[in-house]
Amino acid sequence: MANDVFAKSLLTRRQALALGASAALAGSLPRIAFAADEKVTLWHGWTGADNTTALNGVIDTFNKGGKGVTIEPTGYDWDTLFSKWVVSSAGGRAPDLVLFHITELPEFATRKVIRPIDDVVASSGLDLSQVPDAGRTGVTFDGKVYAAPLDVHPLGFYYNVDMVQEAGLDPTKPPKTGEEFLEWAKKLTVKDGGGKVTRYGFELPNTWATARWIWFSLMYQFGGTFLDDKGLAAVDSEASQKALQYLVDLINVHGVTNPEVGGNKGEDAFASKQVAMKFIGPWEVNLRMAQKMNFMTAQLPVFGAKPAVWANSHCMAVSKQKNDDKLAADGTFMKWFFDNFAAPATTVGIIPQSKAVRESAAFTGTEQYKYFKSFVDDLPNIVYEPLIPQYLSVFSFDKPTPLVTNLQAALSGSKPVPDALKAMKEGLDAQLKKG
Amino acid sequence: MTSLASQPAGRSRARRAAAQEGGAVRSGMTLAAYLFLSPYLALFIAFMLMPTLAAVGISFMRWDILGTPEFIGFDNYRQIFADPLFLTAIKNTFYFVFLTAIPMVVLGLALAMLLDQKLKGTAFVRTVVFLPYVVMVSTVGILWGWLFDKGTGLVNYYLTTIGIEPIAWLKDPHWSMPALAITTIWWTVNTNMIIFLAALQDIPEELHDAATLDGAGPWQRFVYITLPLLRPAMALVTALTIINGWRVFGQAYVMTQGGPEASTFVIVQYIYLTAFQNFEMGPAAAAGVVLLLITLVFSLAQMKLMKAI
Numbered sequence: 001m002a003n004d005v006f007a008k009s010l011l012t013r014r015q016a017l018a019l020g021a022s023a024a025l026a027g028s029l030p031r032i033a034f035a036a037d038e039k040v041t042l043w044h045g046w047t048g049a050d051n052t053t054a055l056n057g058v059i060d061t062f063n064k065g066g067k068g069v070t071i072e073p074t075g076y077d078w079d080t081l082f083s084k085w086v087v088s089s090a091g092g093r094a095p096d097l098v099l100f101h102i103t104e105l106p107e108f109a110t111r112k113v114i115r116p117i118d119d120v121v122a123s124s125g126l127d128l129s130q131v132p133d134a135g136r137t138g139v140t141f142d143g144k145v146y147a148a149p150l151d152v153h154p155l156g157f158y159y160n161v162d163m164v165q166e167a168g169l170d171p172t173k174p175p176k177t178g179e180e181f182l183e184w185a186k187k188l189t190v191k192d193g194g195g196k197v198t199r200y201g202f203e204l205p206n207t208w209a210t211a212r213w214i215w216f217s218l219m220y221q222f223g224g225t226f227l228d229d230k231g232l233a234a235v236d237s238e239a240s241q242k243a244l245q246y247l248v249d250l251i252n253v254h255g256v257t258n259p260e261v262g263g264n265k266g267e268d269a270f271a272s273k274q275v276a277m278k279f280i281g282p283w284e285v286n287l288r289m290a291q292k293m294n295f296m297t298a299q300l301p302v303f304g305a306k307p308a309v310w311a312n313s314h315c316m317a318v319s320k321q322k323n324d325d326k327l328a329a330d331g332t333f334m335k336w337f338f339d340n341f342a343a344p345a346t347t348v349g350i351i352p353q354s355k356a357v358r359e360s361a362a363f364t365g366t367e368q369y370k371y372f373k374s375f376v377d378d379l380p381n382i383v384y385e386p387l388i389p390q391y392l393s394v395f396s397f398d399k400p401t402p403l404v405t406n407l408q409a410a411l412s413g414s415k416p417v418p419d420a421l422k423a424m425k426e427g428l429d430a431q432l433k434k435g
Numbered sequence: 436m437t438s439l440a441s442q443p444a445g446r447s448r449a450r451r452a453a454a455q456e457g458g459a460v461r462s463g464m465t466l467a468a469y470l471f472l473s474p475y476l477a478l479f480i481a482f483m484l485m486p487t488l489a490a491v492g493i494s495f496m497r498w499d500i501l502g503t504p505e506f507i508g509f510d511n512y513r514q515i516f517a518d519p520l521f522l523t524a525i526k527n528t529f530y531f532v533f534l535t536a537i538p539m540v541v542l543g544l545a546l547a548m549l550l551d552q553k554l555k556g557t558a559f560v561r562t563v564v565f566l567p568y569v570v571m572v573s574t575v576g577i578l579w580g581w582l583f584d585k586g587t588g589l590v591n592y593y594l595t596t597i598g599i600e601p602i603a604w605l606k607d608p609h610w611s612m613p614a615l616a617i618t619t620i621w622w623t624v625n626t627n628m629i630i631f632l633a634a635l636q637d638i639p640e641e642l643h644d645a646a647t648l649d650g651a652g653p654w655q656r657f658v659y660i661t662l663p664l665l666r667p668a669m670a671l672v673t674a675l676t677i678i679n680g681w682r683v684f685g686q687a688y689v690m691t692q693g694g695p696e697a698s699t700f701v702i703v704q705y706i707y708l709t710a711f712q713n714f715e716m717g718p719a720a721a722a723g724v725v726l727l728l729i730t731l732v733f734s735l736a737q738m739k740l741m742k743a744i
Binding site: 079082083086087089090111112113205206207208259260261263269272274392393396397399400404405408409412414 | 691696
């Protein structure tokens, strides 16, 4: 009897255990699904091999951090990224997060493919007070914050130390003024016995965007602005003419540069020793180090009345979606990325916007920092291109816009500077009035 | 009598039955033909015909992809023809077609005749000549970008060895389009060569043998036998070359981005940037329709010309 009771009670216990285990398993399944990481898609334009590796490495670290969010990155070249993004938004399949430049933000905000993120900033604790005013203004549109500003990449001054020493110049004292720069450029320009230039002092290519950035910096240094108070082009101003004439004179009067040297894809006039100095962003630091070049960087010389240097910045925004289900996950990654930006900044060659990150040992302790320092020093002088909704068409890299075509015409000598800038203004005004 | 009378009736019945059977066979064959064609037709309708018709429709709309299209009549056509950049693109593309068409046909034929010789290693050389065709446009663009570099490029290196001053091929507005034409000829002349080679191999040997017996020399055989028999291939090659010329894009986009000073800005780049950078689908579609009409007119004119020869 007792055995029967025992047997019964044992069975009951087994049944209870089985039932309990089943219940626990059944209960845990939805919990497992709930606890699974929220997948957040991120589209970016950092397609260079090193950049993609750097970004993916940082994202791997985040994904393994157990924050309940998994980032799935996809890289496209910038043009493809923008067209795919807008088309995907129209089809309701936009990525969750997108990384682009702050100068493009007004265009995407106007097209309503991104949403304001004041709520995400507040809930995630992303500390925008770490960002300089220019960066905060850059991500604000119609009084609302639309993106997290991640980095800043100003134009800087690169020079070949060996060539500078050979020319009898002191590489520890780079030129600070237009006169000093011209002196260096003349001494660094080398001619053969027949008077033919074998190396130019300075690289000023007539292709890609470099000439645009240099002229833009000089225009502000001479006291000009790109737009006037009415939002129309002010590129025919005296300051703008002075800036462009200075560059044209470097070619035609002083012979220290040639717009036909360097600039195209695949060409590297600096590494192939066709030029001794160039102005470009911090993103070339890693390339030059990998090439084992004996180079140094410095702040942009002041050619005009005050320092000013072209810059742009990457930012991360949230795509407009049908619902806000992933906002918390978006915010978790944005804050983490903003706070841990030293690693991607170092590998990509950009300067963190966050003061805390910029001054952290993770950034200042890197071997690249001795080159980055001049860019950091120039941060108070940065000028962003105008934050306008027509940015992509006005400042297009790959369309013969009024800006590019007339700048090229002035540098190649096919149009005098005043004519080129007058034609540029007319073309730009037509674009800007389009709205 | 009966048999005589019944004979025609029987024949006609047999003919009818045969006709019915033949009809059934024919309709079966027609069905089979359509079935064989259907995979291509389905893809053609889905990815060529429908988008083309849609583009014609969009060319009359104002549409930025995200909003609702709005009918605006011929405004997009007025806009593009008032845009100096579009007119520059038409002029530049015409120049490109002019620079490439004749060399592509003449060189294609010359290469085909050279490789039609029964010599040792011809098959290998054919492969080598055809190889550039399988290279991606971006690779071709970057490769020729290096070759054309003023300071370090191989092209200028060889030019200087024969006493010619280095040319800034891709940075001088006068040389940029010829540079794109040279790149394109190197890259695609082999397709013309293959078509000509196939046509050359279709010409019966006996015709050449007979002409040789009659005392015709190589030039006479080429003019009076080879060229007339190559006429269909010549028509195809010329049409394809001209159409492809008008559709040029990748080389210009990779090598010069339309510059310098808009000297290599072509119609397809105008369409691409208007559509996917400015998101103005209407003017982009209108430019596409204009391009379609241009290629159509050129193809029809070329076909008429070939018939007349």
